[in-house]
Amino acid sequence: MLRFIVRRLLLTIPLLVGISLISFLMIHLAPGGPISIATDLNPRATADARARLEKYYGLDRPLHVQYARWLERMATLDFGDSFSPDGRPVAQKIRERIPITLTINVLSMGLILLVAIPIGIYSAVHRGSLFDRASTVFVFTGFSIPTFWLALLLMILFGVKLGWLPISGIGSLDYQSLGLAGKIADRARHLLLPVLLAGFSGLAGMSRYMRSNMLEVIRQDYIASARAKGLPERKVVYRHAMRNAVLPVITILGLSVPDLLGGSVIFETIFAIPGMGQLFYQGVMSRDYPLIMGILTIGAFLTLLGNLLADVGYALADPRIRQG
Amino acid sequence: MSGPLLAIRDLRVDFATEKGTVRALFGVSLSIDPGETVGLVGESGCGKSVTALSILRLLPSPPAIVRGGEILLRGENLLDLPEKRMCEVRGKAVSMIFQEPMTSLNPVLTVGEQVAEVFTAHRECGRREAAARAVSWLGKVRMPDPERRAREYPHQMSGGMRQRAMIATALALEPSLLIADEPTTALDVTIQAQIMALLQEMRERERMAVLLITHDLGVVHDFADRTAIMYLGRIVEIAPTKGLFSDPIHPYTQGLLASLPGKGTGTARLSSIPGAVPDLSSVPPGCPFADRCPYRQAALDRFRGGADSRDSLGICDREDPPLFEYAPGHFAACHYQRAMRGGGAS
Numbered sequence: 001m002l003r004f005i006v007r008r009l010l011l012t013i014p015l016l017v018g019i020s021l022i023s024f025l026m027i028h029l030a031p032g033g034p035i036s037i038a039t040d041l042n043p044r045a046t047a048d049a050r051a052r053l054e055k056y057y058g059l060d061r062p063l064h065v066q067y068a069r070w071l072e073r074m075a076t077l078d079f080g081d082s083f084s085p086d087g088r089p090v091a092q093k094i095r096e097r098i099p100i101t102l103t104i105n106v107l108s109m110g111l112i113l114l115v116a117i118p119i120g121i122y123s124a125v126h127r128g129s130l131f132d133r134a135s136t137v138f139v140f141t142g143f144s145i146p147t148f149w150l151a152l153l154l155m156i157l158f159g160v161k162l163g164w165l166p167i168s169g170i171g172s173l174d175y176q177s178l179g180l181a182g183k184i185a186d187r188a189r190h191l192l193l194p195v196l197l198a199g200f201s202g203l204a205g206m207s208r209y210m211r212s213n214m215l216e217v218i219r220q221d222y223i224a225s226a227r228a229k230g231l232p233e234r235k236v237v238y239r240h241a242m243r244n245a246v247l248p249v250i251t252i253l254g255l256s257v258p259d260l261l262g263g264s265v266i267f268e269t270i271f272a273i274p275g276m277g278q279l280f281y282q283g284v285m286s287r288d289y290p291l292i293m294g295i296l297t298i299g300a301f302l303t304l305l306g307n308l309l310a311d312v313g314y315a316l317a318d319p320r321i322r323q324g
Numbered sequence: 325m326s327g328p329l330l331a332i333r334d335l336r337v338d339f340a341t342e343k344g345t346v347r348a349l350f351g352v353s354l355s356i357d358p359g360e361t362v363g364l365v366g367e368s369g370c371g372k373s374v375t376a377l378s379i380l381r382l383l384p385s386p387p388a389i390v391r392g393g394e395i396l397l398r399g400e401n402l403l404d405l406p407e408k409r410m411c412e413v414r415g416k417a418v419s420m421i422f423q424e425p426m427t428s429l430n431p432v433l434t435v436g437e438q439v440a441e442v443f444t445a446h447r448e449c450g451r452r453e454a455a456a457r458a459v460s461w462l463g464k465v466r467m468p469d470p471e472r473r474a475r476e477y478p479h480q481m482s483g484g485m486r487q488r489a490m491i492a493t494a495l496a497l498e499p500s501l502l503i504a505d506e507p508t509t510a511l512d513v514t515i516q517a518q519i520m521a522l523l524q525e526m527r528e529r530e531r532m533a534v535l536l537i538t539h540d541l542g543v544v545h546d547f548a549d550r551t552a553i554m555y556l557g558r559i560v561e562i563a564p565t566k567g568l569f570s571d572p573i574h575p576y577t578q579g580l581l582a583s584l585p586g587k588g589t590g591t592a593r594l595s596s597i598p599g600a601v602p603d604l605s606s607v608p609p610g611c612p613f614a615d616r617c618p619y620r621q622a623a624l625d626r627f628r629g630g631a632d633s634r635d636s637l638g639i640c641d642r643e644d645p646p647l648f649e650y651a652p653g654h655f656a657a658c659h660y661q662r663a664m665r666g667g668g669a670s
Binding site: 128219220221222224225226227228229230231232233235239240243244247317318319320 | 380382384386407408411412413414415416419420422424427428429430431432433434441442445446477479490493494
């Protein structure tokens with residue numbers, strides 16, 4: 001098992017290089033560049049000034065040299081400095097955005113699992129029942145409603161009409177002056193709507209997935225033989241069927257690891273959340289190459305890591321793979 | 325206690341499908357005495373497994389609907405039992421082994437756990453003792469190295485070993501009736517013989533009754549005290565096995581026996597029953613076998629050819645024949661034989 005993990009980790013290195021190369025080329029294919037975006041509308045920017053800026057950022061060199069220099073720095077985990085006016089290190093910019101995005105995504109993912117798995121299992125066990133049909137309508141409503149629209153409606157209801165919840169940002173103006181408990185409560189009030197909304201829109205996929213897994217498992221022969229032993233239905237469902245039906249969720253969880261850090265642009269814009277989505281969006285719009293490359297590389301690494309975690313997790317949970 | 329251990333009376337089961345209702349059992353009656361082995365033979369789809377699953381009430385419902393009849397276990401109608409009492413019957417008074425040992429065990433639980441479960445489910449003992457008893461039962465069914473095997477998962481075992489584990493589970497609480505639904509169909513021929521020998525040995529040691537479902541007449545011949553032949557959701561003939569093989573009455577049984585290889589007829593081709601089983605969703609009235617029946621077809625030919633002035637077997641197309649007794653315990657449902665042999669009591 002340990003050898004398997006080490007081998008897979010080593011395999012990620014060439015994959016990462018390949019992914020970064022493609023990303024790098026794609027970014028430079030996009031029209032416009034950081035210099036033209038920063039100077040085009042400035043009447044005082046001379047051709048000379050542009051050339052100096054290009055030289056300063058190393059953009060005057062051939063593309064392959066730029067990539068080689070980027071790769072060289074990456075080898076020492078140096079993401080470089082942002083092209084934006086503040087010129088701060090990319091790693092630092094990403095690091096300060098991660099906690100808030102991660103918090104929202106982990107919470108909403110937890111919410112999805114907590115709600116969707118029971119819904120899926122119960123729907124499958126009681127297929128065709130009122131609950132099954134009602135939950136189907138409910139989860140597909142969540143899936144179909146545009147998130148931004150529902151978000152606006154909820155903001156109007158809870159933020160404006162009822163005045164229960166703040167409608168934007170992640171902290172009140174007096175956040176710094178609050179005690180620890182107050183800070184937590186304030187943060188929670190700000191995150192409640194975003195987390196609920198993200199969870200609601202994600203319910204459909206997971207609950208339908210659980211339902212179909214469970215329906216598939218329930219008609220297996222070993223479920224009939226478990227019943228033939230005289231096990232009560234409860235035990236048949238929870239001991240025999242559920243374990244088999246939940247196994248594939250491990251794969252889904254592994255595959256969603258990169259999503260945990262990638263914020264949603266629309267979401268973060270609506271709720272004014274300073275997260276990864278917003279950072280990436282700004283980076284793309286200003287052609288901030290080091291920042292874009294940094295985020296893409298982290299995303300690629302997490303994707304590969306997630307796949308590995310899914311395989312390892314599945315192997316730990318399923319004896320057929322563990323000993324196969 | 326005298327009287328049958330299990331008595332199925334006029335059991336009718338339908339399946340509600342998208343295309344309409346399909347009748348699966350048309351009033352099946354069958355009884356099994358304590359310690360007796362009854363073979364239930366028929367081709368695929370004739371209702372053998374549906375009969376077996378109805379006894380334990382394991383038919384998925386929907387789509388299965390029990391329309392009528394009763395299933396009496398020592399006089400108690402299983403169809404009326406609340407689900408909780410039914411769980412007490414399953415695996416303890418009546419247990420079952422299935423056709424597919426490869427898929428009948430849960431892949432994520434060890435074989436030992438799955439055998440032990442039958443003890444804990446019926447509150448026979450605690451977990452620790454259940455595990456020990458599971459190992460001992462695996463030994464009794466000749467599982468090699470039972471202690472190690474109990475800790476293994478189903479995928480690490482061959483089909484034969486898995487079927488042994490299934491048998492251990494089924495016998496662990498010494499049921500009075502074992503339903504074996506094609507227990508050897510999915511196994512290699514040599515393993516089949518081993519498993520049948522094991523069942524034979526267990527049957528004698530535990531003195532249990534066995535309902536042996538199979539499409540293999542050879543297995544029935546060696547193993548069953550009585551044999552019932554099923555066709556299209558009905559029992560068309562039931563008799564002591566010896567009598568059935570020496571004097572088959574129903575033309576379907578006759579056809580089945582004639583199609584056995586190695587009967588020394590010397591002809592190169594095996595005989596077969598012409599025609600195909602009718603679609604269960606549109607069964608015509610009358611005898612279900614009429615379309616394939618040599619007697620019926622001969623009568624029709626004579627009538628159409630003008631040799632007979634009237635269709636002597638017209639009744640076959642109108643009435644579903646009831647079972648008549650031709651010899652002690654030997655029942656068959658055939659209008660032709662009833663007319664030819666006469667006698668018999670219904």
